[in-house]
Each structure stands twice: as structure tokens, then as C-alpha cells.
Amino acid sequence: MSVRAGIIVTGTEVLTGRISDLNGPWLSDQLLKLGVDVAHITICGDRPADLTAQLRFLTEQGVDLIVTSGGLGPTADDLTVPTVAEYCDRELLLDPELEEHIAGVIRRFRPDTPDLDTGPTRIGIRKQAHVPAGATALPPTGTAPGVVIPAVAGDRPVPTIVILPGPPGELQAMWPSAVASPAVADVLARADDLQQHTVRAYGLHEAQLAETLRRAESEIAGLERLEITTCLRHGELDMVTRVASGDADIYHRLLDVLTEHHGRQIFSTDGSTIDDQLIAALDGRTIATAESCTGGLVAARLTDRPGSSAYVMGGVVSYSNDAKSDLTDVPAEMIAEHGAVSEQVAAAMAEGARRRLKVDVAVSTTGVAGPDGGTEAKPVGTVCFGVAIEGRPTYTVTRRFPGDRERVRTLTTTAALHLVVAQLGRD
Amino acid sequence: MSVRAGIIVTGTEVLTGRISDLNGPWLSDQLLKLGVDVAHITICGDRPADLTAQLRFLTEQGVDLIVTSGGLGPTADDLTVPTVAEYCDRELLLDPELEEHIAGVIRRFRPDTPDLDTGPTRIGIRKQAHVPAGATALPPTGTAPGVVIPAVAGDRPVPTIVILPGPPGELQAMWPSAVASPAVADVLARADDLQQHTVRAYGLHEAQLAETLRRAESEIAGLERLEITTCLRHGELDMVTRVASGDADIYHRLLDVLTEHHGRQIFSTDGSTIDDQLIAALDGRTIATAESCTGGLVAARLTDRPGSSAYVMGGVVSYSNDAKSDLTDVPAEMIAEHGAVSEQVAAAMAEGARRRLKVDVAVSTTGVAGPDGGTEAKPVGTVCFGVAIEGRPTYTVTRRFPGDRERVRTLTTTAALHLVVAQLGRD
Numbered sequence: 001m002s003v004r005a006g007i008i009v010t011g012t013e014v015l016t017g018r019i020s021d022l023n024g025p026w027l028s029d030q031l032l033k034l035g036v037d038v039a040h041i042t043i044c045g046d047r048p049a050d051l052t053a054q055l056r057f058l059t060e061q062g063v064d065l066i067v068t069s070g071g072l073g074p075t076a077d078d079l080t081v082p083t084v085a086e087y088c089d090r091e092l093l094l095d096p097e098l099e100e101h102i103a104g105v106i107r108r109f110r111p112d113t114p115d116l117d118t119g120p121t122r123i124g125i126r127k128q129a130h131v132p133a134g135a136t137a138l139p140p141t142g143t144a145p146g147v148v149i150p151a152v153a154g155d156r157p158v159p160t161i162v163i164l165p166g167p168p169g170e171l172q173a174m175w176p177s178a179v180a181s182p183a184v185a186d187v188l189a190r191a192d193d194l195q196q197h198t199v200r201a202y203g204l205h206e207a208q209l210a211e212t213l214r215r216a217e218s219e220i221a222g223l224e225r226l227e228i229t230t231c232l233r234h235g236e237l238d239m240v241t242r243v244a245s246g247d248a249d250i251y252h253r254l255l256d257v258l259t260e261h262h263g264r265q266i267f268s269t270d271g272s273t274i275d276d277q278l279i280a281a282l283d284g285r286t287i288a289t290a291e292s293c294t295g296g297l298v299a300a301r302l303t304d305r306p307g308s309s310a311y312v313m314g315g316v317v318s319y320s321n322d323a324k325s326d327l328t329d330v331p332a333e334m335i336a337e338h339g340a341v342s343e344q345v346a347a348a349m350a351e352g353a354r355r356r357l358k359v360d361v362a363v364s365t366t367g368v369a370g371p372d373g374g375t376e377a378k379p380v381g382t383v384c385f386g387v388a389i390e391g392r393p394t395y396t397v398t399r400r401f402p403g404d405r406e407r408v409r410t411l412t413t414t415a416a417l418h419l420v421v422a423q424l425g426r427d
Numbered sequence: 428m429s430v431r432a433g434i435i436v437t438g439t440e441v442l443t444g445r446i447s448d449l450n451g452p453w454l455s456d457q458l459l460k461l462g463v464d465v466a467h468i469t470i471c472g473d474r475p476a477d478l479t480a481q482l483r484f485l486t487e488q489g490v491d492l493i494v495t496s497g498g499l500g501p502t503a504d505d506l507t508v509p510t511v512a513e514y515c516d517r518e519l520l521l522d523p524e525l526e527e528h529i530a531g532v533i534r535r536f537r538p539d540t541p542d543l544d545t546g547p548t549r550i551g552i553r554k555q556a557h558v559p560a561g562a563t564a565l566p567p568t569g570t571a572p573g574v575v576i577p578a579v580a581g582d583r584p585v586p587t588i589v590i591l592p593g594p595p596g597e598l599q600a601m602w603p604s605a606v607a608s609p610a611v612a613d614v615l616a617r618a619d620d621l622q623q624h625t626v627r628a629y630g631l632h633e634a635q636l637a638e639t640l641r642r643a644e645s646e647i648a649g650l651e652r653l654e655i656t657t658c659l660r661h662g663e664l665d666m667v668t669r670v671a672s673g674d675a676d677i678y679h680r681l682l683d684v685l686t687e688h689h690g691r692q693i694f695s696t697d698g699s700t701i702d703d704q705l706i707a708a709l710d711g712r713t714i715a716t717a718e719s720c721t722g723g724l725v726a727a728r729l730t731d732r733p734g735s736s737a738y739v740m741g742g743v744v745s746y747s748n749d750a751k752s753d754l755t756d757v758p759a760e761m762i763a764e765h766g767a768v769s770e771q772v773a774a775a776m777a778e779g780a781r782r783r784l785k786v787d788v789a790v791s792t793t794g795v796a797g798p799d800g801g802t803e804a805k806p807v808g809t810v811c812f813g814v815a816i817e818g819r820p821t822y823t824v825t826r827r828f829p830g831d832r833e834r835v836r837t838l839t840t841t842a843a844l845h846l847v848v849a850q851l852g853r854d
Contacts, residue, residue, distance in 0.1 A: 015465060016465065017459075018452075018665065018667060020447060020448075021452075025441075025445075026444060028442060029445075038442060039474075040469060040470065040477060040481065042470070043470075044467055047466075050466055057480075075637065229439045231446055233445075233446055238445065240443070288750075294727070295731070296730065296744065297727045300722050300723035300727050303746060304833070304836075306832055307799065312746050313750050314747055314754065316741065317723065317730070317742040317744070319726075319730060322740065322784075327741065327784070372734065404596070405731075406731070
């Protein structure tokens with residue numbers, strides 16, 4: 001690709017692993033969508049020498065654009081702007097208008113702030129209102145403004161540098177104005193015109209897809225021009241392809257080959273997730289859950305989405321055997337005879353939830369999440385599912401998932417969504 | 428600190444933001460606990476030139492240890508070992524014993540694998556069994572072995588390099604053998620003897636803690652020798668302090684100052700989480716949940732822990748008003764009069780769940796997670812809680828949380844746990 005970028009994430013709390021970074025992946029995805037090749041993401045703590053070393057490294061790597069996140073706060077250990085300014089040999093200048101703007105934001109959102117006009121708060125505001133000479137300030141989306149510093153060519157070249165705040169909400173809200181700034185627009189104008197497509201499969205192994213892609217190489221001329229990455233997540237296999245506008249035909253031929261070999265496993269070619277498809281498949285019907293081993297994760301995932309109260313009526317977490325009987329009318333004798341982890345109990349749970357919550361569709365999970373509770377017949381990872389749909393016999397199935405407790409619970413949650421969509425699709 | 432390290436995370440799927448990296452933060456935390464200062468984490472895709480550039484960068488930064496994750500698979504695009512070997516000027520040598528070991532692992536776990544002795548699978552195994560000359564292979568914890576390459580001093584110095592697999596489970600399982608390898612043990616022997624302590628507070632602002640720490644600097648001699656980082660997460664404020672063995676007294680004096688100023692907010696000084704404390708506070712009692720806006724997140728968090736079936740009986744997700752009445756006997760008139768988001772309904776939900784699930788303790792949440800549904804009296808972020816404990820009047824409280832839907836749901840979940848612990852502590 002013609003335009004390369006590097007991302008620098010600053011913050012001791014990220015470097016030391018106490019919070020996981022959301023900004024690097026988010027920025028990387030945004031840049032890729034703009035046709036920019038992200039070569040490196042680097043993370044450093046709040047030490048100017050380490051940040052300077054990373055700026056120098058990325059400059060030496062010949063990137064056209066550096067985006068930083070973090071270190072824009074009002075306190076003394078927030079050092080990104082002065083450190084970058086020094087690296088670029090640019091003086092820091094106070095922008096009085098910006099100072100008043102920041103003070104106004106704080107006045108509006110935290111009217112009880114003391115020392116707004118004098119003392120430590122004002123010193124902090126003034127610090128944040130300093131902008132490197134020749135740079136563009138980006139309006140704050142929290143209290144901290146961002147900065148865009150244009151590239152310098154010549155003996156000591158410096159790429160275009162965009163400085164963004166650390167809180168992900170502020171960073172994401174500021175991104176459009178960064179992209180629109182003249183210096184960044186200049187860089188992006190040289191970027192490739194690329195489209196990104198996602199194919200999602202469920203129940204497909206990475207090795208099987210790799211084998212199909214290998215074979216496709218000999219069948220489809222120019223396939224090597226597509227940039228394909230695959231990624232396994234929660235039991236789903238995503239294949240993301242970046243395609244130049246002239247190569248759309250090649251991608252369509254690839255899609256044909258994939259559909260031919262793995263049509264049963266591929267559930268999405270338009271980027272939609274199984275969560276999206278569940279809503280479409282419900283098509284106005286209501287849904288409820290009856291969970292044992294997932295302990296609420298299926299309901300939490302269904303209600304994750306704004307507006308889900310229109311179709312999610314609720315659910316029960318029947319963790320104990322008593323709860324299974326009390327909340328979903330599973331007969332105690334059935335549990336005694338077949339065990340709590342059985343398709344009979346899964347069916348009764350789903351049917352009970354459907355009746356109790358007066359919904360059209362109910363899905364149930366009951367399994368052995370581990371680490372204890374496994375038997376030879378039902379080892380850790382064994383999960384029974386039930387899908388009860390109004391006016392139909394209840395569907396049940398048993399699956400075995402690998403991994404530890406967390407992984408079994410996550411894989412079970414995803415499987416529950418896929419089962420509901422599959423059953424609703426059999427109309 | 429005397430020993431510095433860098434971490435390199437490889438993988439296009441991580442660089443492009445399609446999966447978020449777990450290995451960098453985990454390794455960073457492990458190294459810090461061993462007294463090693465992590466200066467840089469760098470992320471690159473599956474391109475040898477970028478990996479080499481990062482190796483060179485970290486070497487130039489003078490780190491004593493580099494740890495890499497990822498790129499150890501059997502396929503051609505898994506390039507970490509050959510790339511690092513070339514960087515270190517070391518030949519790759521086939522280790523026939525290792526080859527048989529890997530083949531044995533695959534035979535045991537995937538007995539139906541074709542071409543185990545010939546063809547592509549065997550070629551992949553042989554690739555994984557190549558080790559740089561003079562390096563130590565670490566036994567596979569999945570199918571890929573790790574590698575430790577000892578440092579080289581002299582004109583072209585190279586730090587000690589540890590190569591680990593990408594899947595977090597495999598990487599974490601391999602870490603102890605990496606730490607025990609002679610070359611790594613040599614590096615760690617020079618590391619500082621540091622202890623790490625965590626103080627956790629709830630309802631404390633970062634700015635308040637910063638102010639207290641600033642004041643403590645003038646009161647406690649030598650405080651600057653402690654390395655303190657603070658981190659706000661899900662409404663809890665963690666303060667992590669790294670203390671050299673000779674400075675234990677200084678830390679204890681700091682702890683006294685913190686307790687004096689923020690004793691009400693500090694809930695843990697021994698590293699325990701609110702989840703740990705909830706179990707201790709239950710002390711054999713059973714618990715259930717009744718959730719509206721959290722939609723199952725509280726139950727999911729309670730059942731996240733192995734063995735939780737001993738005290739979590741279950742819960743209900745009463746998302747719709749009907750479900751609130753059907754599952755927890757909340758009178759429809761009460762909802763009509765006070766609204767679903769009210770302390771009256773929260774109390775009735777908790778009491779209903781306690782009765783229906785026959786437990787000692789029940790906690791309820793009902794609120795406006797947003798983005799829609801807010802009113803002037805009950806804006807987005809308003810959440811009512813109920814805690815019903817056997818033999819006591821039910822406790823209720825209303826809170827307002829900032830942020831978007833996800834943040835409101837997360838903050839509500841953490842708040843629910845804190846409320847239960849606080850109420851149980853009032854015995």
C-alpha cells in the first residue's frame with residue numbers, strides 16, 4: 001500500500017497491563033478503512049524518553065502518519081504534547097481562545113469545580129491550551145483538545161502527527177475532525193482506494209479455510225492481490241479481505257469458491273453478525289432465555305443492544321436444580337432420571353421459559369462449564385441446548401466445547417444464538 | 428530499575444484490531460511482578476521486515492530481555508522463529524526429538540488428523556521442530572514449542588529473547604518454563620526485589636486520590652521511591668504500588684494516610700476484589716438476582732467463578748413489565764404508579780426473587796441504560812437497586828451513572844456487588 005501509518009498508545013496503566021488498550025485496535029481499523037497500511041502499534045508509559053524513542057522509530061520506518069493516544073490531561077505527568085512538540089522542534093504557544101473554550105466546557109459540566117479562574121485548575125487548563133507552532137488544535141470532545149502537526153520533509157523529516165486523547169469515547173468523537181484536518185487529508189489523498197469485506201463462518205476450522213484458500217490460488221488469477229486475514233473468535237471464523245477497486249471481480253470469484261466449499265458454515269457475507277441476524281430472524285417475535293451454565297450471558301448479550309426491550313422479554317437463570325423446577329417447571333423426577341445436563345431438561349427449560357415469559361421463542365442452556373462436575377459420560381464442556389418455538393416441536397441438541405470455564409461459557413453463548421437463528425430459518 | 432524488557436506482539440489479526448491483544452498486558456504484569464521494568468510493547472503483523480525492525484528498535488533501546496508472542500504455527504505465514512533466528516545470526520536446526528514430541532501431541536489430541544507422517548501436516552510439524560543453534564526449546568503447551576535464545580554481548584549485542592506462542596492459554600502455560608530457563612533466570616537474577624501492593628477504592632475520584640498523594644509527598648520522606656500508578660475501572664479506583672524490600676515502612680505510612688483520608692471508600696488493601704469479598708460476606712448464605720437493565724450481567728458475573736453453584740441459586744431477567752410481575756410478583760399497579768424504574772419496584776423485585784428462588788439474599792437492578800427511555804426525572808443512567816436479606820427490611824437506593832449503554836450496564840453490575848457486600852457487612 002502507498003500510505004503507511006504507526007500508532008503510539010501512551011499510558012503507564014496500559015503499558016503495565018492494568019487496563020487493556022482499546023484505542024490501538026480502533027485506530028488501526030479506522031486507518032485500514034481509509035486505505036492506510038498500519039505497520040506498527042507501539043505502547044509506552046508516561047516517560048518522555050520512551051515516547052521520543054517510539055516517535056523516532058516510526059519516523060525511521062518511513063511512515064507517513066503517526067497517531068498518538070493519551071497523555072493530554074491537565075496534570076504534570078500528561079506529557080504527550082510537549083514531548084511531541086520538542087521532537088518536532090516546534091515551540092509551544094498559548095492559544096487564549098482555546099483556553100477560554102476549555103474553561104467553558106469545565107464550567108458547563110462541572111459547575112462546582114473550585115479554582116476555575118485561579119489556582120491548580122486554571123494552571124491545568126492553560127497547560128492544555130498550549131499548541132505547537134504551526135499545528136492545528138482539534139476541538140475538545142472531553143476537556144482535552146487534540147493536535148495535528150503537519151509533516152516536514154528535508155534532512156530531518158517528520159511525518160504528519162495526530163495527537164488524540166486517551167479516553168476511547170473522546171478519541172473516537174475527535175477522529176472525524178482529525179481526518180478532516182488539511183494535513184491529514186493531504187496524507188489520505190495518497191491512500192489506496194480499498195474496500196473491506198467480511199465473511200463469517202461458524203463450525204469451520206482455520207485449517208479447512210486455509211486449505212481452500214491454497215487451492216483457490218491456483219484457480220483464481222490475481223488472488224494474491226487481495227489481502228486476506230482470518231481470525232477465530234468465540235467459535236466463529238472471520239475472513240476479512242481488503243480489495244482494491246479494480247479487483248472486485250477477483251473477490252467475487254473467491255466468494256464463489258468459498259460458498260461452494262463451505263456454504264453450510266458461512267452465515268454472513270455482508271458483515272452482519274449473528275446478533276444482527278437473530279433480530280432479523282425474530283421478525284417481530286419475542287424471545288426469552290433459560291440459562292444454567294451460561295448463568296445470564298445469553299440474556300446479557302441479547303439485551304446488549306439498544307432497543308432490545310422491544311423483543312427480549314427476559315429470562316431465567318436456573319442455576320440450581322430447585323431453580324430449574326421453580327422457575328421453568330422442570331419436573332424434579334426428570335432431573336433425577338436424566339440429570340440436569342440432558343436434552344430432556346434443556347427442552348423442559350426452554351418450554352417452561354416460553355410459557356412463563358409468554359414469548360414466541362425461548363432458548364435454553366444446561367451444561368458442565370467446569371472445572372469440576374464433569375463425568376465420563378458428560379465431561380467438562382458438554383452442553384445441552386433447547387429451542388422452543390411457538391407451534392413447533394422443541395428442538396434439542398448436545399455439543400461439546402473445548403477449553404476452560406470461561407471459554408465453555410463464551411462458546412455456549414455464541415452457539416445458543418446460532419441455534420436460534422438456524423431454527424427460526426427453518427420456517 | 429535495573430532490568431528492562433520489551434514485548435513484541437505479532438499477528439495481523441491483532442495489528443488490524445480484529446482481536447484485542449491479551450498477551451502484552453499479561454506478560455507486562457508478570458514481568459513487573461518479577462521486578463522487571465517493561466519499557467515498550469510493540470505490535471506488528473506477520474511481516475518479517477516489521478518484526479526485524481521492532482527487534483532492532485528494542486535492542487537499540489538497551490533492553491535486557493525481549494519476549495515475543497505469536498507466529499509459531501505450522502503454516503508458512505508463521506514466521507517468528509526464522510525471523511528472530513536470522514536477526515540473531517543463528518542457524519535453524521531440526522530437533523528430531525522435538526519433532527516426535529509434537530507429532531505425539533497431535534496424535535493424542537486430534538487422532539483423526541490425516542497425513543500425520545507424510546504430507547502437509549508432517550511438513551508443518553518439522554517446521555515447528557526447528558530451533559536456532561544454541562537456543563533452548565520450551566516444551567509445547569499446545570502444539571508449538573517456545574524458544575529461549577541467550578543474549579550476546581559484544582559489537583552487535585542482542586538481548587535474551589523469549590519466543591512464546593500466540594494463544595493466551597498456551598502462552599500462559601509456557602511462561603513458568605520460560606522463567607526457569609537458564610538464560611532468563613540469569614536476567615531475572617539482576618532484577619530488583621520488588622513487591623506489588625494493590626489498594627482498591629469505590630466511589631473515590633482520581634483527582635481526590637491525586638490530591639492526597641500530593642500532600643503525602645511532603646509528609647512522608649522517601650515516598651518518591653515508591654512507584655505508584657492509579658487506574659479507574661468500572662467505577663473502582665485501583666492504586667498499584669511497587670515497593671523495594673527496604674521501603675516497606677514507607678508504604679505502610681502511605682497506607683495510613685490513605686486510610687485516614689479515604690477509609691470509607693477503600694474496600695481492599697490485600698488485593699482481594701469485590702467478587703472475593705462477596706463470597707466471604709455471604710459466609711455460606713445463598714444468593715439470587717433479579718435484573719432489568721443489566722439483563723443478566725450480575726448473574727453472569729456471580730457465576731463466572733468456579734464453584735459458584737454452591738451459593739448462586741439463579742436469577743431472573745425481568746426485562747419487560749410483564750416479566751417483572753410474572754417472575755418476581757411485582758404488582759402491575761405498583762409499576763403503573765411508580766414506574767418500572769423506582770425503588771418500590773426494585774424492592775419488590777429483590778423480595779420476589781428471594782422468595783421464588785428460596786435464597787437468603789437477593790439483589791435487584793432496574794434502570795434506564797439508554798440510549799432511549801430517559802426522562803427529565805429519570806434520565807439515562809438512573810438505576811434503582813434493591814437488596815433483600817432474610818429477616819431484615821429490604822434496602823433500596825437510586826444511583827445515576829454516566830456514559831453510554833455499555834458503561835451504564837457495567838457500572839450498575841459493579842455497584843450491585845458493592846451494595847450486597849455493604850449490606851451483608853451491616854450484621
